[in-house]
Amino acid sequence: MATKRILIAYGSRHGATSGIAEEIGSALREDGYEAAVLPAGDVRDVSGYDAVVLGGSVYAGRWHRDASRFARLHAADLGHRPVWMFSSGPVDSSAEQHDLPPVRDVVRHMERLHAREHITFGGSITASTPGWIARYLVRHAAAGDFRNPEQIQDWAHHISAELATRP
Ligand SMILES: Cc1cc2nc3c(=O)[nH]c(=O)nc-3n(C[C@H](O)[C@H](O)[C@H](O)COP(=O)(O)O)c2cc1C
16 A cells, blocks of 8 residues: 655744644654655645644644645635644643644634644744744743643644544
């Protein structure tokens, strides 16, 4: 049987979400899938993939524009494939402690595309994040990297298990 191809597309401003996407890609490869990790804005066609994982960071309560645009642009093809979504946001440990619901944009995309599942992962703002808000948060010790590699890998392995039982 041919190896299943999975696309992990992401919208990321400063690299936190792309790091999560790479982590998902590595875990899926460990499970024997072919995983392509790409910025959502660079993807022209999803027809060569058997499943899609779409992620975006959240800014002021909105999903990253490239992730939303991807969901709209490829709606017809995505409707015929299993789709999972994730968000990267809270700069605290809340996403590790309980399930954080998706923002409104994501709820709409999920409904339209019949996405299987969504998860919110902790986000990251560090001294290398550009912008005055990031600088302010770092200065007031309200920043940090709250991405949990184990939680991300577990979710990716869960996708593998789902694809094996409900392709
Ligand atoms: C100006 C600003 C606004 C933000 N707004 C939100 C928000 O509304 N909700 C949230 O969960 N995280 C928010 N965050 C945190 C980011 O989503 C988090 O840092 C994310 O991991 C950034 O990912 P990226 O580097 O891939 O864009 C905000 C961060 C900044 C700097």
